[in-house]
Structure formats: C-alpha cells, structure tokens
C-alpha cells in the first residue's frame with residue numbers, strides 16, 4: 001500500500017475545499033453551467049441521463065480495506081447502495097446530488113481517496129497492472145512509478161487544459177495486464193543491456209472513433225528522466241494538438257497526422273531543451289527511494305507450496321472450477337492472487353453493492369493483509385491470500401456473490417454503462433451483457449470454450465474497449481433503432497490488435513445469437529482444444545467466421 | 554475589466570492601439586502581434602513602453618529577439634478551456650528568461666489564477682469583478698505543489714527530502 005503523508009493529505013483536503021467553494025458558487029448562480037462544467041469535470045462529476053455521476057480514482061488499482069469500507073459508505077449515504085467499477089480503475093456512483101458532493105468528497109478524503117482529474121481534458125487517473133508488486137517475474141513494482149506520475153500530473157499548472165483527455169498506463173511485467181498500448185502514453189518498465197531500469201515509452205494509443213495501437217516513441221528512457229520526458233510529450237501535445245474538432249483532439253491524431261518519426265523529433269528537440277534546465281524534473285535516487293519506502297508490503301510467512309487444506313479441497317469439483325480460473329501464481333511461495341468476478345450471471349458487469357464492499361473489506365483484513373485490487377477488466381482481486389486459506393475464502397466469497405467461476409471466460413464481459421445511464425449512448429450495453437451471461441451460464445460449456453473476452457460499448461467512444469475485445473460489440477443507431485457492429489480478433493495485451501468487422505450490424509434482439517454462432521464457429525474451426533479464440537482468428541482470419549455466422553442470415 | 558497586478562487590483566496604464574490606428578510616440582501601449590511584427594525594430598525602440606498581445610498559436614521564436622525591450626507580453630486565453638498559453642508562459646519565463654510583465658488576457662476566471670501564477674503570469678485582465686476581488690484568497694487555496702515550475706514554489710518531493718534531512722540531522 002502507498003501511505004499518504006501530510007503533504008498528500010493536505011493537498012487532497014485543499015482540493016475538497018476548493019470544490020466546495022466551486023459548488024457553492026454554482027448553486028448561487030455566480031458560475032454559469034458552462035463555466036462550472038469544466039470545473040466539475042476536473043473533479044469527476046458528469047451530468048448523465050438521470051442525475052450527476054461521480055467518478056472516483058483508484059490510482060493503480062490499489063485499495064485498502066478501510067478505503068473500500070468508505071466507498072461502501074458513500075454508496076449507502078449518498079447514492080443507491082451500489083457502485084460501478086470501470087475499465088480504468090475508477091469507481092462510479094450514478095445518483096449523487098450536487099449539493100452533497102463536497103461532503104462525499106470530504107468523507108473520502110479522510111481515507112486518502114480523491115476524484116481529481118477522473119474526467120475533463122487533463123491527465124487522468126494513472127492505471128497499472130492490478131497484480132503490481134505480487135506478480136512473478138515483474139521487473140519492479142510499477143506502482144512506484146505510477147505514484148510518481150500521479151503526483152506529477154495532479155493539478156499540473158501547464159497541462160490542466162489540454163486539447164482532450166490524456167491517459168497513462170504502466171506495466172512492469174512481460175505480460176501486459178494494464179493495456180498500455182491503448183493509452184495516450186503507455187510505459188513498459190524493462191532493463192536495458194547495461195542492466196539499468198527504464199521505460200519503453202509508447203504514445204498515441206487509444207480507442208474511440210479513430211482507434212490506434214500505441215507506437216514506440218523511445219525504446220529506453222531512464223527512470224530518472226521519466227518526468228522530464230513526459231513533460232516534453234505533454235508540452236508538444238498542448239501546443240500542437242488539435243482544438244478545432246473534438247474528434248481529432250486526442251494525441252493519437254497528432255501522432256498520426258505528423259507521423260511517429262516527426263512527432264518523436266519534436267518531442268526530442270523539446271526534451272533536449274528542458275531536461276537539464278533549472279526546473280528540471282530529474283529524479284534523484286533519494287526521491288525515488290522516498291516514494292518506494294512508502295509502499296509497504298505484508299510480512300509474508302514461510303508457507304508450503306501445496307498445503308493440506310488445498311489438497312483436501314481439490315476433491316470438490318466446484319472449488320476446483322473456481323480455483324482454476326480465479327487463483328493465480330503469487331511471487332511468494334504459499335500465497336496466491338485471487339480474482340473476484342464482478343460478472344455474476346444476469347448481473348451488470350462491474351457493479352458491487354455496499355454490503356458486498358463491506359463484506360469484502362472484512363475478508364481482505366482476514367485473508368489478504370487488508371488489501372484489495374481493482375483491474376481494468378472490471379473485476380476485483382485479493383493480492384496476498386495464503387493458499388491454505390483458499391477453501392475458506394471461497395466459501396465466504398460464495399456467500400456474498402463474489403465467487404462466480406468465470407474469470408477470463410466468455411461471461412467475464414467488459415461493458416460500459418451504455419444507454420441505461422450514459423447521455424452519449426446510442427444503444428444499451430448492460431442488457432446485452434446480461435443476456436450473454438445467461439446464454440453462457442453453463443460453466444462446462446464456458447470451460448470448453450476457454451479464454452474469451454467480450455467487450456461492449458454503447459457508442460463509438462468505446463468506454464467498453466470493444467475494439468480490443470476478442471469479440472467486440474459496438475452499439476450504433478440506425479433509423480432510431482439500436483444496432484450492433486461486431487468485431488473479432490481484437491486484444492489489449494502486449495500483442496494488442498484492433499478487431500476486424502465480421503459483417504453488417506445486427507439488431508438488438510440478434511446480438512446474443514450472433515455471438516453464440518461465432519463461438520460455435522470457433523469450436524468447429526480451432527486446431528486444438530487449447531488454441532484460444534483470438535489465436536484461431538489470427539490463424540484463419542475473419543472470413544471463415546463470417547461465412548459460418550452470416551450464411552443463414 | 555479589472556486588472557490584477559502583483560496581487561492587487563490596479564488601473565491599467567497600457568492603451569490598446571488598434572491595427573489601423575496611429576502609434577503614438579510616447580505612452581504605454583499594447584499592440585497586436587501582426588502590427589508589432591510589421592516593424593518590430595522601430596516599435597520596440599519607441600520612447601513609451603511597448604507591449605505585445607501574442608496569440609496562442611503563434612511561434613514564440615518570432616518574439617524572442619525583442620523580449621528585453623518589451624514592457625508587457627500579453628498571452629491569450631480565447632476560452633478558458635484553451636490551455637496553450639500556459640506553455641507559452643512557462644517557455645517565456647523559464648527558457649527565454651523574460652522578466653517583464655506577463656499578462657493573462659481573454660477568458661480569465663478565478664479558478665485558473667493559481668495555475669496561471671505558477672506558469673509565470675504576474676498580471677491578469679480578469680473577466681468578472683468578483684473574481685478580481687477574490688484574487689488574494691484564491692491563490693492561497695493550495696499550500697502543496699507537486700510539480701516544479703519557474704515560480705520557485707518548492708515541490709512536495711523536495712520538501713520531503715528536506716524533511717528527511719532535518720530529521721536525520723537532529724539528535
């Protein structure tokens with residue numbers, strides 16, 4: 001966990017007071033809605049279809065049990081008893097009242113939670129691997145660097161009014177769980193030939209109307225230079241990013257229009273000018289060490305690799321099914337990372353009730369050193385569970401509805417709020433997800449299908465990351481009716497790719513059938529049972545799928 | 554429109570001279586960039602103080618040679634959402650060592666004051682009188698700053714380092 005110090009706490013409290021004043025001026029009419037809009041967006045407050053939506057940051061996806069309890073409190077006291085975890089390690093509340101927002105923020109600030117820059121045209125919440133610090137084979141904990149970037153980008157005086165939103169993601173593992181290639185800046189921590197740690201910097205990734213996979217702008221930037229290099233990128237973007245057209249304002253368009261080489265040269269020129277200047281952002285070892293020292297790790301015990309409790313529980317097929325897709329290898333022997341599915345059959349993806357949050361906070365205290373993680377797949381995780389406790393934990397999770405054994409399977413769907421909440425939506429997302437979880441409710445079938453990610457967005461803004469879903473579903477509007485475009489073969493990991501359209505858009509009522517047909521085609525076409533869906537699409541292309549799915553339509 | 558300078562509401566000694574009006578020999582004036590670049594040598598050497606209003610999409614390189622002869626550079630916020638002038642301000646102050654008055658003009662509102670101050674602005678043509686009056690309080694909203702700029706405020710990282718030093722130095 002990162003422990004806030006006095007300075008971090010002071011800043012958050014000052015932000016709450018500033019926002020309290022801004023809300024007061026809005027309510028008294030001193031601020032126009034146009035002026036206030038930008039101010040509230042800078043603090044995570046959107047106006048949605050029915051009410052204000054309030055988005056809270058969970059930087060790099062790490063939460064303490066105390067913080068999770070406080071989120072539960074906010075859900076209960078100020079909202080309707082539940083919250084929605086998003087694809088960017090945020091939680092959203094959908095029914096908040098403007099006049100009560102400052103108090104909700106104040107309650108959150110007491111436990112070091114804020115909503116700064118969770119929306120608006122600024123640098124957004126920094127996301128990272130939800131297994132940071134516990135994944136085997138990691139170069140080092142990427143949250144140290146995420147926190148440095150978080151601080152650096154918070155209330156930045158030069159970059160708080162960018163052409164458009166700007167998102168960072170950081171990974172330190174060979175397998176990218178942070179989807180860095182679809183972010184404005186993606187950072188991959190690695191070692192160079194001299195054994196020094198630094199970052200491969202990617203730029204210009206992003207989804208939305210014009211999706212791009214990020215491109216490498218610099219293969220190695222030393223850790224001490226990270227902030228100055230980032231500042232150079234942001235400065236070039238702030239000055240030259242397009243402001244005439246909201247759809248062309250993201251950095252990906254600038255990178256695309258200039259070409260990566262020309263863009264890289266602009267950044268390099270800027271960087272050489274400023275990297276050693278008076279106000280240089282060069283980090284010395286002591287500063288990095290100071291941040292590092294404020295991440296604390298549990299006092300792990302020396303435990304056996306396979307405890308008796310686990311051997312016994314292995315006879316229970318239900319436990320085994322859950323263990324197989326929810327439990328992952330921890331870097332410390334005898335411990336495990338446990339993913340908790342927020343995708344129950346028939347439920348809206350990513351939602352958790354206040355009661356679930358409270359119960360989970362207790363379980364985290366009991367079984368995971370008081371720590372919870374939030375992943376971009378809209379699931380939660382307990383990062384430090386002793387393997388001997390797995391059977392007991394499973395029982396407890398099952399009682400609160402958090403043991404659905406579908407992690408990474410076809411019903412582990414990522415979906416945006418869509419037309420049920422979002423004022424920009426063309427079509428519903430949540431009911432499509434709910435229907436699909438019902439279609440694939442049979443766990444045997446799901447196991448047979450294997451790893452398959454379905455992503456759903458209610459409009460081209462792509463909050464559900466449909467472009468990079470193995471199966472991507474995008475809501476569009478045709479003559480006032482909800483239609484859906486379906487793509488296959490996308491992925492968001494280190495081999496990130498955009499999916500390809502499989503055929504003409506289909507009406508709401510046919511989406512689940514088409515997805516079922518795609519899955520059936522895959523089962524027939526795959527070379528071996530362990531050839532994943534995306535790999536079959538990669539090997540064969542879209543055509544054989546299109547033929548099978550659209551032959552009878 | 555009230556002018557806030559060095560933290561206080563003051564009168565503006567500078568007169569805006571339109572592009573087709575005659576440039577007076579004396580007195581403090583503000584010119585558009587186009588007008589100024591028409592004859593920068595002469596205009597920057599006139600007897601009275603000269604200032605230039607520099608648009609946020611024009612390269613600063615054209616202005617840099619004359620900086621030490623200018624009394625004011627006014628940077629423009631066509632709307633408060635357009636943040637290009639923040640970068641220009643920092644470049645003028647931190648890279649080109651401009652020491653004259655750096656003025657924020659356009660849609661300048663209360664909730665941008667501190668960002669502007671940190672970027673190097675020291676005078677503000679404020680849209681609303683109430684905002685101008687609230688200037689002094691508003692810029693004290695924050696006492697912690699995460700990023701270094703040319704304004705000299707110490708960053709949180711540096712304060713932590715100092716704190717550590719004093720802790721380890723005391724017995």
Ligand code: SF4
Pocket residue numbers: 416417418419422423424425426457458459460461462463464
């Ligand atoms: S993808 Fe569109 S519908 Fe879905 S949350 Fe984003 S803006 Fe709203």
